[in-house]
Structures are given as C-alpha cells and as structure tokens.
Amino acid sequence: MSLPQSLQIVPAAEEVVPTMTRIIDEEDFVRKQILQTVIPTNATFQNVILPLAEVQNKTQGERSMLDMLQYGSPSLASQNAFDQARRLDLEAEMLRITDRSFFKLLQTAKQNSGGLDIESEHLIDKELLKYTHAGYGILTDKEMEQYQLLKAKIADLERAFQQNVAREAGGVHFTIDELTGVPGDQLSRWKDSCSTNEAIHNQHQKWKLVPFANGGTQAVLTYAHSPDTRKKMYLEDNRKLGENKSIFEEIVKVRTQKAHLLKYETHADFRIETRMAKSVEWVNDFLEGLREPLCRYGRDEIAVLQKRREKDTDAQVGKAFPPWDKFYYERLVKEEFHIDQQLFSEYFPLQETANRMLGIFSSFFDLRFDLIPADNVPSDCVWHDTVRIFSVWDIKNDNQFVGYIYFDLLWRENKYRGNQCVNIQCGYLKPDETRQYPATILMCSFPASTPERCTLLQHHQVVTLFHELGHGIHDLLARTKYVRFHGYRLPPDFGEMPSTLLENWCWMEDVLEKLSCHYTTLDTKYLTQWQTQHPLAGEPDPAQKVPRDLVKNLIKHRYFGKGLYYLRQLVISIFDLQIHSIRPDHVFGNLDIQKVWYDLREDIEGMDFSECRDGFSFATFTHLTAGYDVCYYSYLCCTAMAQDIFSSRFESDPHNKDTWDKYRRDILQYGGSQIDLLGMLEAFLGRPPNMNALVEGLLRVKRDG
Structure with missing residues (x-):
C-alpha cells in the first residue's frame, strides 16, 4: 500500500x-x-x-x-x-x-x-x-535585550509549570469501604495499597490508591457514597501542585513587567492586540453581560442539588452547598431524570465511538477516512504503539487526498493530561503550486482500558471527543497559502467557535444512535464477562444500540448543569483578565492570586469554598501558561457565536448539505487567513453576529420548561 x-x-x-x-x-x-x-x-x-x-x-x-x-x-x-x-x-x-x-x-x-x-x-x-x-520603534537596544530576557524567562517558567502538571502523580489512600458506590471497573484501574498511618489499625482492610489523574478524582466525586470520602478527595486534589503557585505568580509578575516595558498599561492590553476582540473593554463588557443572568441560572441549579442533598440523612440541612458534592448530586438528580451515565457509557466504547465519529464527519463534508494498517506504518512514524493513523479523502472532489489524522486517545505516564488537537503538519502552497497536505493528531487522555473492560465514555466525554475532533477536521479542511494561517491557527476567541458549534450534534437522537454500539459487541470476552456480572436466568444480552428513552431523557434535560458549567468558565475568564490587568506598581506584594481565585469562585459559582482556600486549583490547568493568557474568555465568546450560527443556520435542518458546503467554503477553508474575522462571520450569517445568543438560548430553555 x-x-x-x-x-x-x-x-x-x-x-x-x-x-x-x-x-x-x-x-x-x-x-x-x-x-x-x-x-x-x-x-x-x-x-x-x-x-x-x-x-x-x-x-x-x-x-x-x-x-x-x-x-x-x-x-x-x-x-x-x-x-x-x-x-x-x-x-x-x-x-x-534584535x-x-x-x-x-x-x-x-x-x-x-x-x-x-x-x-x-x-x-x-x-x-x-x-x-x-519586540520593541521596535519603542525600546532602546539595551531595553530590547532586557525585553528578550524577560520573554525567555517567561517561556522557561511556563514550561516548568506545564511539566509539573504533566508529571504530577499524587493520589489518596482509601479503604474499599470508603469507596463504596464507585463502580468496579473504576476500582480495578487503581493500585492496591495501604496507608502507612492507618494500616496498623486496619490490617485486614483492603486499600486502594486513587490517583488524582486518569479519572480518579472525578470517579470518587461522582460515585462515592460517603460525603467524607468525597470531601477528602476534593480537598487533597485541591491542594496538589502547590509548587506551581509561586511559578504562576512569577509568570504574572514578569508578564506585567514585559508589557510595561513596551509601554502597555497591562499585560491584558498587550495580549488583546492578537485576539479577535481587539480591546479589553469589549471583553469586560461581554463577560459582565453574562455574569448576572448566568449567576441566577446557576443559583437555581444549586437549589436543585441542595434539595436532593437534604434527602440524605447525613447531609447537613441548611448549610451552604460544598463543591465536593456537586458531581455526586448532579448524578443523582440526573438519575431521577432517568439519565444513567453508567448505562449510557456502555454504548460508547472509546475507540469504536471515535471511528464512528469519522463517519459523522464524512456525512457532513463528503470525506472518506481510511485506516492505514499498522504493518504499513514505519515504526519511526509513531511515538507509541496505541497511535492509529487515517488517510483522508475528499469524495466530492474526485477523491482527492486531504491529509492525515492520528488518533492518540489514551492516558499514559508523562503524557499531556488534557484533551486537545495537535497539528504536526500544516497545509500550504509550495513554490511549484502543488500543495503540502496537513497532518493532525487527536491527542486525548481518556482513562486506559483494563483487561475486564475497554474504555467507556460518558456523554460529556463524547462531547469532548467530538469537540477536539472538530479541531482536527478544521485543520484538515483549511486551504491556505502559508502555514502561519493554516487550520485553527487563528485567534482562539474565534478558533474555538467551529468545534463548539459541532457539540450541538452530540445532542441529536440520530447522531447518538449512529455513534453507539454496546461494548460487548466488540469482543466475545466482554460479552462473557457481562453475562457473568448479570447472572439472572433468562436475562437478555444488552441491546446493540443505546436505548432511545435514555437518549430522549438526556436531550430533554440537556441544559441542567449548564449554568454551573458556564459559571466555572466565567470564573476562569474573569480571573484571567483580573490578574493580567494589574499594573506594575500593584503586582509586587499586593496581588494575592490565591485569594482572588477563591473569592471569585465563591462569589460567582455560589458554593462554599471556605475550606478550600489553602488549595491551588488555579495552578493545575495549563491554559493560562500555554497561550491562553488573556484568552480564556474565548470559550464563552465562541459559545455565543456558535449558538448564533446553529440557531440561525443549522437548527431547522442540521444535515443540510448546502449549509455544510457553505460553512466549509466560507469559514473552515479560510483558516486564519482573513484579517476581519467578525466580518467573515457576518458575511456567512448575512448580518452582524449576536453575542447575546448564549444567554438568550439558556433563558429560552428555562422559559419553555
């Protein structure tokens, strides 16, 4: 081949x-x-x-x-x-x-x-x-040397911060009894251990070391019945990576110095020039416009969670809602909605779901994805034996070659802990007018499979995978002359929009049905194990497709939890803007980043963070040290634009070929090559974009019940 x-x-x-x-x-x-x-x-x-x-x-x-x-x-x-x-x-x-x-x-x-x-x-x-x-027309030669040193210092600090996150290997010791409620397939992922202090008194008790990474914290917070277990897991996770606090503070300080040297009042003013928004005032106005309606929406959600919490005999009625109970009671409330995420996940095995997603994108854009057999891939062309490569072809245009997409989906030691799309070859026009075609990686960190069961995805993980794959498709479909503007190489406050738009299709019955297959259909060993776990006489094997009632209930209650989800994004966005809007005469000694972070969380998210203030959760995500400084607002900004596009162009006919062709031609193929991105979007919509679409959509759902 x-x-x-x-x-x-x-x-x-x-x-x-x-x-x-x-x-x-x-x-x-x-x-x-x-x-x-x-x-x-x-x-x-x-x-x-x-x-x-x-x-x-x-x-x-x-x-x-x-x-x-x-x-x-x-x-x-x-x-x-x-x-x-x-x-x-x-x-x-x-x-x-220089x-x-x-x-x-x-x-x-x-x-x-x-x-x-x-x-x-x-x-x-x-x-x-x-x-x-770099200071030309602004700085003297000596100042330019100083500026470059500050720039190099920031890069070193950012790398140290990111390495600490990637190599973090902590966790919490729990007895099996303390982990009651956590599914067995999760428990099987974690190493047997013992807590040296307590094992003396519990020599016959079995212990597990629950890692913060690889889905450990999330599993305990979502499923553990004991509120003490959830609290301990949350607070210990919250205290991890304390070494990143001083690194992050130094990054903010040096960024401020660097911006001031260039005669900008703040780092935010400096960074906004490379964004779509173009002014800090525009971003502030956008975020403040979201604050009041989202807080109201989020408080209503907390009231629902608190009411459910008060049904438990060990819940402290009347107390403010603690953050370590959020995922647990969200799950219980959704179960009352007849949304069983564990059952749902059985129909979405990771590798098969990812393959089927390619089929969905094939139907949108008339593409063909061919898996390259491992035997045809030279060993020095992959970095791990779990990586798979697909060649991509344009069916509508005489089966022309489009590029390559790599799947690297599973967590492993020393790997980036988040989910992202990583370009390894931009497309561009060569001097002889032929084209270099792109290659991109869907690089995720979903929990690794076990001998008993393959990796299964809950719905929010399906959405995440679809979102990141959307970035990869954007990367593949762009047609630019220069690598500088290829694919999603554009300002993030526009670049997140295409993938955010695509998330809407993860809430459609026909799409979820096409993506689904019960994991037991993949291998007879899985079916045998399932039958062993369900020994009732005459119990039928599981259906091959996700149950329709489960999907209908999921879609019906789509927006439950969205308020708190968006409030979390709003917290990070305002935090990002505030710490980078400090002037040099204030940044030294007067900026308590830890206090700013937890004050915002308590004020905006509306939960009780009083026992969390010794933590460092602001120092655990890499966005603000990996190019998203003065940019985290992009997620909310792009959600607003995506909601506007979906409701006005796709909602009435989400599979319309003409609409998809126009979207590919007028948005995706340009990559970042257009100077006026809002103008490009306006041309596609036929009117100026509606930046209130996010809130208007939520309020419409609330009004309609």
Missing part, C-alpha cells in the same frame, strides 16, 4: 537537538540571503516576505513534530531533549528579533507592496506586529 504523502518521522531523543539546530540554520540562511541581496529601497513582498514564508512553510512540519514530543512522547529523554531544543530556538529567535536592519526591510516591503491578496497582506502585518511587540 503506497501512501499519498510520506508520513513524518518521529525523531529519537538523540536527534531532537540536531534537528532543531538544522532547522534554525536553514531559516537563518534564508534571512542572511535576504539581508545580503535586498537593499531597503527595493524591498518588496516578493523578495523579503515570500522567501521568509517559504522557509517557514518548509520547516514547520519538523518543528511541530518536535513540539509534539512535549505532549505525547512517553520518553522523558525526548521531552528533556525538546526542552534543550526549545531553548536553542528561543535564543535564535531572540537574535533574529536585528534592526531586517525590521527596516519589513517596513519598506509593506510600503512597496500594493495589490496583494488578503492572506499575503495579513502575513506582512503579522510579521511587523511581531517586531513591534
């Missing part, structure tokens, strides 16, 4: 630094040639920007494969080698950005290059903004 485009090689640990050195040399050679052959008065797009873009196009794939190692490589040696390579790259970029002569060429090229297409014009502006953000 011949492949339409060579798969990328995954470098061994000892190859990482030499590969980065070669990439740096190749890019520097092109820059040197430009400086030697172009005089400022003759600088144009063709002789300055285009050669730079072409070498960036050429080297991007290898760069991205090196970047992938920090997230996906099971080898600490490779991850450490990436750290070295990254430092070399930062040093090289620091030298480039080259004033190249900045002058860029300025003249901008002036001398009229009549360019929008993407090329956008490319010049982005390159110039990079130099402006």
Whole structure:
C-alpha cells in the first residue's frame, strides 16, 4: 500500500537537538540571503516576505513534530531533549528579533507592496506586529535585550509549570469501604495499597490508591457514597501542585513587567492586540453581560442539588452547598431524570465511538477516512504503539487526498493530561503550486482500558471527543497559502467557535444512535464477562444500540448543569483578565492570586469554598501558561457565536448539505487567513453576529420548561 504523502518521522531523543539546530540554520540562511541581496529601497513582498514564508512553510512540519514530543512522547529523554531544543530556538529567535536592519526591510516591503491578496497582506502585518511587540520603534537596544530576557524567562517558567502538571502523580489512600458506590471497573484501574498511618489499625482492610489523574478524582466525586470520602478527595486534589503557585505568580509578575516595558498599561492590553476582540473593554463588557443572568441560572441549579442533598440523612440541612458534592448530586438528580451515565457509557466504547465519529464527519463534508494498517506504518512514524493513523479523502472532489489524522486517545505516564488537537503538519502552497497536505493528531487522555473492560465514555466525554475532533477536521479542511494561517491557527476567541458549534450534534437522537454500539459487541470476552456480572436466568444480552428513552431523557434535560458549567468558565475568564490587568506598581506584594481565585469562585459559582482556600486549583490547568493568557474568555465568546450560527443556520435542518458546503467554503477553508474575522462571520450569517445568543438560548430553555 503506497501512501499519498510520506508520513513524518518521529525523531529519537538523540536527534531532537540536531534537528532543531538544522532547522534554525536553514531559516537563518534564508534571512542572511535576504539581508545580503535586498537593499531597503527595493524591498518588496516578493523578495523579503515570500522567501521568509517559504522557509517557514518548509520547516514547520519538523518543528511541530518536535513540539509534539512535549505532549505525547512517553520518553522523558525526548521531552528533556525538546526542552534543550526549545531553548536553542528561543535564543535564535531572540537574535533574529534584535536585528534592526531586517525590521527596516519589513517596513519598506509593506510600503512597496500594493495589490496583494488578503492572506499575503495579513502575513506582512503579522510579521511587523511581531517586531513591534519586540520593541521596535519603542525600546532602546539595551531595553530590547532586557525585553528578550524577560520573554525567555517567561517561556522557561511556563514550561516548568506545564511539566509539573504533566508529571504530577499524587493520589489518596482509601479503604474499599470508603469507596463504596464507585463502580468496579473504576476500582480495578487503581493500585492496591495501604496507608502507612492507618494500616496498623486496619490490617485486614483492603486499600486502594486513587490517583488524582486518569479519572480518579472525578470517579470518587461522582460515585462515592460517603460525603467524607468525597470531601477528602476534593480537598487533597485541591491542594496538589502547590509548587506551581509561586511559578504562576512569577509568570504574572514578569508578564506585567514585559508589557510595561513596551509601554502597555497591562499585560491584558498587550495580549488583546492578537485576539479577535481587539480591546479589553469589549471583553469586560461581554463577560459582565453574562455574569448576572448566568449567576441566577446557576443559583437555581444549586437549589436543585441542595434539595436532593437534604434527602440524605447525613447531609447537613441548611448549610451552604460544598463543591465536593456537586458531581455526586448532579448524578443523582440526573438519575431521577432517568439519565444513567453508567448505562449510557456502555454504548460508547472509546475507540469504536471515535471511528464512528469519522463517519459523522464524512456525512457532513463528503470525506472518506481510511485506516492505514499498522504493518504499513514505519515504526519511526509513531511515538507509541496505541497511535492509529487515517488517510483522508475528499469524495466530492474526485477523491482527492486531504491529509492525515492520528488518533492518540489514551492516558499514559508523562503524557499531556488534557484533551486537545495537535497539528504536526500544516497545509500550504509550495513554490511549484502543488500543495503540502496537513497532518493532525487527536491527542486525548481518556482513562486506559483494563483487561475486564475497554474504555467507556460518558456523554460529556463524547462531547469532548467530538469537540477536539472538530479541531482536527478544521485543520484538515483549511486551504491556505502559508502555514502561519493554516487550520485553527487563528485567534482562539474565534478558533474555538467551529468545534463548539459541532457539540450541538452530540445532542441529536440520530447522531447518538449512529455513534453507539454496546461494548460487548466488540469482543466475545466482554460479552462473557457481562453475562457473568448479570447472572439472572433468562436475562437478555444488552441491546446493540443505546436505548432511545435514555437518549430522549438526556436531550430533554440537556441544559441542567449548564449554568454551573458556564459559571466555572466565567470564573476562569474573569480571573484571567483580573490578574493580567494589574499594573506594575500593584503586582509586587499586593496581588494575592490565591485569594482572588477563591473569592471569585465563591462569589460567582455560589458554593462554599471556605475550606478550600489553602488549595491551588488555579495552578493545575495549563491554559493560562500555554497561550491562553488573556484568552480564556474565548470559550464563552465562541459559545455565543456558535449558538448564533446553529440557531440561525443549522437548527431547522442540521444535515443540510448546502449549509455544510457553505460553512466549509466560507469559514473552515479560510483558516486564519482573513484579517476581519467578525466580518467573515457576518458575511456567512448575512448580518452582524449576536453575542447575546448564549444567554438568550439558556433563558429560552428555562422559559419553555
């Protein structure tokens, strides 16, 4: 079987630094040639920007494969080698950005290059903004050196923060009795252990070490009957990664210094220039517009949870609602709605569900996904033996090759703990007018399978998988000239919109039915085990498809819990904006990030966090140290835009081919190449976007009951 485009090689640990050195040399050679052959008065797009873009196009794939190692490589040696390579790259970029002569060429090229297409014009502006953000026209040479040092310091701090999260391996010891209620398939994932302090008094009691990672905390908070167990798990999880507190505070402090050096009042003012929103005031107004209606909606949900909690004899009636009881009572309330997430999950085995999702996207966009047999994949083209690769083809356009998508779905040691899409090859137009096709990874961290059962997904996990796969499809369908704008390489406050829009299809009966199959149909051993666990005489084998009544009830109560979910996003968004809006004269000594975080959680989420204030949950998620600083609002912003698009264009006919074709042509194929993203969306909608659509949708559901 011949492949339409060579798969990328995954470098061994000892190859990482030499590969980065070669990439740096190749890019520097092109820059040197430009400086030697172009005089400022003759600088144009063709002789300055285009050669730079072409070498960036050429080297991007290898760069991205090196970047992938920090997230996906099971080898600490490779991850450490990436750290070295990254430092070399930062040093090289620091030298480039301090080259004033190249900045002058860029300025003249901008002036001398009229009549360019929008993407090329956008490319010049982005390159110039990079130099402006490095201090040109603002800083002296000495100040620019100081600025670059601050930038490098931030990068090192961010990497340390992320490594601490990725390598966190803590947990809590519980007796089996304390874990009563937790499903057996969850218990089987956790190691047998004993708590050294208490085992002396409980020598015959069996113990489990419940990890914070790999779904451990979530399982205990959702299923453990004992409120003391839930509380202990929550508070211990809340206290993990205390070492990241000082790192994060230092990051905020240095970001503030860096922005002030560039004459911005705050880091928020600095970062917003690269966002769709363009002003901190716009973001503040948007978030404050959500605050009051979402808080009301969330308080109503807490009242429902509290009422259910008061039915339990060990619940303390009249007390404020504690955060460690949220998932448990949400589950119980949903069970009263006849929503059984455990039963639901039996119909959504991870690998099969992911495969069937490809079928859904095939129907939307007329694509074909072909699994490349493992025997046809060279061993040096994958980083772990669980990775699968699909080639993608465009049925509607004469079965043209589209690109590759990799599935790396399971948790493992030293892997990134979240769920994301990772590009390892952008598409672009080569100098000979042929196209380099993209390759992207669906990289998740779902709990690993056990001998007794494969990994099963609850509905919220199905939504997460669909969302991240949506990013991958966006990556595959983009058609840009330059890697700078490929796929979802656009401001996150727009880039999250396409995948958020797609989540709506995870609440449709026909889609969930197509995605479902009972896990026992995958392997006879699973069926045998299921029959052993259900020994009643005459009990039928499980249905092959998810029960319709379960799906109907799930959809009917779709918005229960959404208020608290959005309030959590609102907390992080306001926290992000507040800590990055501190001015330099306030940031040193007057900023108590821990207090800001828990004050916001208590005020907005409406639960009792009084026993949690010694924790560090703000220092456990990597978004604000991985490019989403002054950007977490993107999730709410994109949800509003997605809701607007869905209700006005898709809701009445969600499978309409013409609508999907227009969406692909007018939104996805542009990637990030358009200068005015809100204008692009307005052209698709035929009117300005409605940024109140999120709240209006929730209130409509509440009004209609």
